[in-house]
Amino acid sequence: MSLAAGAVTDALGNESLASDTLTFETDTSGPGLSGIQSGVGSVTALDIVYWNVTFSEEVTGVTRDVFSLSGGTNANLSVSGSGASYQVTASGGSLADFDGVIALSISDPDAILDLSGNAYEGGAPSGPDQSQIRIDNTAPVATLSSEKASVGAAVTVTVRFSEDVRRFGRTGVTLTNASLEELTEVSPSEYTLVLATRATARSRSR
Ligand SMILES: [Ca+2]
Ligand SMILES: [Ca+2]
Numbered sequence: 001m002s003l004a005a006g007a008v009t010d011a012l013g014n015e016s017l018a019s020d021t022l023t024f025e026t027d028t029s030g031p032g033l034s035g036i037q038s039g040v041g042s043v044t045a046l047d048i049v050y051w052n053v054t055f056s057e058e059v060t061g062v063t064r065d066v067f068s069l070s071g072g073t074n075a076n077l078s079v080s081g082s083g084a085s086y087q088v089t090a091s092g093g094s095l096a097d098f099d100g101v102i103a104l105s106i107s108d109p110d111a112i113l114d115l116s117g118n119a120y121e122g123g124a125p126s127g128p129d130q131s132q133i134r135i136d137n138t139a140p141v142a143t144l145s146s147e148k149a150s151v152g153a154a155v156t157v158t159v160r161f162s163e164d165v166r167r168f169g170r171t172g173v174t175l176t177n178a179s180l181e182e183l184t185e186v187s188p189s190e191y192t193l194v195l196a197t198r199a200t201a202r203s204r205s206r
Contacts, residue, residue, distance in 0.1 A: 059114055
C-alpha cells in the first residue's frame, strides 16, 4: 500500500507528499522436500545411522511420528532440529546385526505446515535423495571345498565367502602337512588355492 500525494494537509494547508510503497508478501505455497542426505554414507556397518532432512522453507510439526523406517529392523527414530533442517536418527532394534537396506520416508505429511499454515506438498526431494542406506552388520562366512586328492598330488581348494571380501591372502590360510603354492582370486567372494601336500614338497626338494 501507499499514501497518495495530498492525502492529508498540515495545519497551514501544505499537502502531504506521496508515501513509500509498502509491499506485503503472501505465502500461499506449501513447503516441499529439498533433500534427504545420509549422514553415514550409502553403505555402513554402524549400529546408529542418521539422515539430514531439509525442507524448502521453515516448517512446523516435524516430530518422530512424521517419519517411518522400512527394512524391518524395528529401530527407534528420533528427531532433532528446527526451521527447515532436521536430523533423523535410527538406533536400536535389530540394526546392530542387520544385513539389508533400510529407507526413511515421511509417512504422516499432514502434520507438516509452513509458517503461514500451508500444507506440505510432498513428493520426491528436489535435491539429493539418500533415504536408502545399506546396513551390513554381518560377518562373511567361508565355505571350503576340494576334489578328493591323492597323496602327494597338488590339491585345488575352492574358498567361497558368503559375501564379497577384502584382504584375503596367504597370511589368512592355516595349513597342516601342506604348503600353499598358489592363491588366485576368482571373484571378490571366491578364491582358489593350490596346495602341495608334504609328500609333494619332499619330492620337489630332491
Ligand atoms: Ca510456503
Ligand atoms: Ca557383511
